Amino acid sequence: MDFPIMDQPVCLIENHEDGTIQLNKEALDILSHFTQKVVVVSIVGKYRTGKSYLMNKLARSKNGFSLGSTVQSMTKGIWMWCVPHPLKTDLTLVLLDTEGLGDVEKGNSENDSWIFALAVLLSSTLVFNSMGTIDQQAMEQLHYVTELTEKIKVKSAEQENDMDDDSSEFKRTFPSFIWCVRDFNLQLNLDGRDITEDEYLNNALKLKPGLNKASYTYNLPRECIRHYFHSHKCFVFDRPASKTDLQNLDNVQESQLEPDFVQQTKKFCEYIYDKSPVKTLSGGYTVTGMGLGDIAVSYVESIRSGSIPSLENAVLALSRIENTRAIQEALTKYEEIMSQHVREFPTETHEEFLNLEREAHSEALKIFIKLSFKDENQEYQYKLLKEIENKKAFYIQHNEEASVRKCTELLQELRAELDKGINEGKFTVLGGYKMFIDKKKALEIAYLRAEGKGVKHLEVLQNFLKEIESTESTILTADRTLEEKEKKLAEERSRAEAAAREKEILEKTNMELQNNLETNKERIRMHEETWEKKMIEEREKMKEENEWLIKEKLKEQQEYLSQGLKKKAEQMEEAIANLKKQNEGPKTFVGKFFKAILPGALGGFFDNL
Template identity: 45%
Template sequence: MASEINMPGPVCLIENSDQQLVAKQEALDILSAIKQPVVVVAIVGLYRTGKSYLMNKLAGKQKGFSLGSTVQSHTKGIWMWYVPHPQKPGHTLVLLDTEGLQDVQKGDDQNDCWIFALAVLLSSTLIYNCIGTINQQAMDQLHYVTELADLIKAKSSPDECGIDDSANFVSFFPVFVWTLRDFSLELEVNGESITPDEYLENSLTLIKGTDKKHKNLNDSRLCIRKFFPKRKCFVFDRPAEKKYLSKLETIPEEQLSEEFVEQVREFTSYIFSTANVKTLSGGIIVNGPRLQSLVLTYVNAISSGELPCVENAVLALAQKENSAAVQRAIEYYDEQVKQQVQLPTETLQELLGLLRPIESEAIEVFMKNSFKDVDQKFQKELGNLLDARRDEVVKKNMDVSSARCSDLLQDIFGSLEEEVRQGTFSKPGGYYLYLQKKQELEKNYNQVPGKGLQAEKMLKMYFESKEDVADTLIKMDQSLTEKEKQIEEERIKAEAAEAANRELKEMQKTYQLMMEEKEKSYREHVKQLTEKMQQEQEKLKAEQQKILSLKLKEQEQLLKEGFLKESKKYQEEIEDIKRRMSSPCTIL
């Protein structure tokens, strides 16, 4: 497993060079090898705020992410480091460290916006790291949150009900963790102690007023509350004396502030125990290759001047994985046929009975490995391939039977052919002698097991190939009267006609069986698709119920604070979610 491979240090995942974002192949290759579910933790914040120190702690290392990386051009962008998850066996912890925001040397902060948006899109937990307290300056510095609605699209087309696209963000946005470094205030309100979480919520309380100034003051607060209903806050004392702050990665832990060490321990414990696996809409669990696909899709969209769209990213991922799911299902089918089906079978019914459960299992393999198969495009492709595979096995079954029967006929009737060549039957009474021996050998042939369903046809074809021998022997047999010869010739013709009639009926029966089998296959596809859609609908409704609860809670808080206008917007979103929950249609 990829998590067992030692990754000695971070690598650049998305390079920010000359105001251009580029996904780096080395990191993409690393992601493609991580087959386990990934917990993705990203950190953003102003430069020189100690982001990398926290990420190194999450990696369980003293060194790794460069603590001074934001002033070195080769460390611009987003850097990645993965480690086996310390508390979730079978999972991988992927850490994303971003370049510092608002670096004065960059001049243009457009790429800062994209870096922030990518951190949001790729992570399951987003850490915002800053120095000091949560004041208006800190809110202003977090203006990237207010711009997310202009940087990210949830869906590729506008909502049919006119609901703001950003209303869907909460369904895929990460948990928001605000970390405050060098925090020196007492956590008290009106003389009573409060928790860091309560401090954060108090700081996000909206400020009364309707003018432009108050609107600007509330924008960041509203966006954080709307986009990140799951929030957490940690405060950290200054870790050491000022002269040591630039060397945190080399200072032994015992020389750091005890309060700071304990606060870092609580922070890492929280992330390890509560940070969720990265998932997509419908409960689709993200592993390394899926994260790789998301990175490429989002970065390519930004590079081409488009907004990264979650729906498009999921559909692009689905195209890739559904194609692989078809291949996996076909490989499973081929392998099981090879292991379970012994050719030739005695009847077509027997063969189809063996293939049916294998086909059902192959469809199940596809269902387990596919998602968002729009219009069942890939399932239809699988159905066509399975039909073709079934036809191939049926043909092979006939070919194997034909070959076996051909060899058997040669073995059994070879002696008769040799006697014909030697003239054993070229005498008076020879024809009936030949006919008697032929019937004895035919009986022997019919008694041999394992010939397959071509046994009668191959025997018929063999006798047809020897008709001239029988005709010659009849004509040469002087003991037969002309009348007897005529009767015998008519008997032979009648037997041939009867055999031809049986063959025609068998062909018609075969066609009917194959058509019935195709119909059974179609019904199996529909059955499994229906079951999967029901399961996905249940997952989606559970997600919607979760989102609904969060929005109701936030709406209730806005009402308590007296912000009726903002509460009304939430009510529109809540009504839309309820409508979707009662509809058979799905949302992103």
């Protein structure tokens, strides 16, 4: 696909001096052009800790996100840069650089908390950037993570129960967590043995036993990191350069940086490129650039309205947008295929038309099923079917009109000699009726033998024969070679032939109606089967999520037990039991919406098609 070009970052979420936040329409418009799935990497941390430098390296650019060289925070709000993924051509890498937390000039910690929460909500990987070491002071700087349950809800307000503690569900959709420790000058050594960066982080996240206030304060940020984020990774970085060069990193050549720092930065970038996951919502739905913009709107509007963003509400809002978009994409595909088939109009039979239309409908349904999600009551699938039926009616009319035009043109050509004879009085002579009938029969035979007349050929012929009935009657009356008895027989024969044609037309119409009924029954079965398959796939994704979450919670439970925190381990039993119960739900689905509602709702369609 053609990849939209972003030469530099743009502000995605503006942070105003009065403490309000607002989405930038330009950024949303840019996201709307990214139809690929996205890997979203956000970086957070105190101001002036080198966050923007790492983001520029991920973008494979020397410049882009502002680095600054003073004690002021340069990045306000959240800035976005969409770049091609360096390793996976079917993905887009979205980099989000947040303003520095704890900016003394801002004096609004509430605003910092919302910026942090939005970075968590939007990203598939969250990078926390800090200086020095992972110690209690560093943990205290990460107090924003302890406020997430106040800033984010899993369920909507309507479905929330005061007794629920849904924070355990955060891990289902929260990003992976990477802690980058800058200017690290210690040895990675614990109890006399060398340890890895990840072991250094895991050791720092260990909990203290005890129920006193000191233990609670110490444990809270560590518990939140362990329980909210689905994986944990650590990178430590040496000081990159001298103090003078640090103030001018925009212009410093890589050769002037410390080799260890360069190597560590490369290692960090390679890990992000290889391991950072696609942004995914609950139920396993992977997000595109367009979808990322949509959920950003949902979250920011909630915050601006004074309510707490809900993961469930965001998913439902996105499902409405994506399902509506899925309908439009499916209808576009339907139109595209049917427009190609228009060149084949008129079809010789109605059944031939239905076969052409069936292909377009099937392909449209495939598009809808691929793009839609959480259409659990088939509301959008039903809307799609209604729209397709309306378009089908249009193409049926188009096919019939093409047939009428083709047949009318053919008859105009064939009847020229007959009309000339009538106008010149050639049939108002002795024996003229027989000459007229012979000419009419020859015209009928030539007409019926002609190919490509289409579905209305009998109706057009019948209308033509009715049109010349009075002329035929006049010629019959004027022909003195025929006795009255012969004239009556001729009239009876003419009426019988007309009745036979009417019967043939009626039988053809009934056959078309029967074909329509069978086609629509087949269509309902197709919709039911595809919907059920979709629901089973979505349930399997949810089941896989639950199985993974159960394993994670069992690991957390074991960690509590190993650290002597028996009460906390016991508290996890209910969450684990609930997840197991979810996985014991129905294994099959019944398309009751289509079975109970759709046939009656489409009764009018059946009558008209």
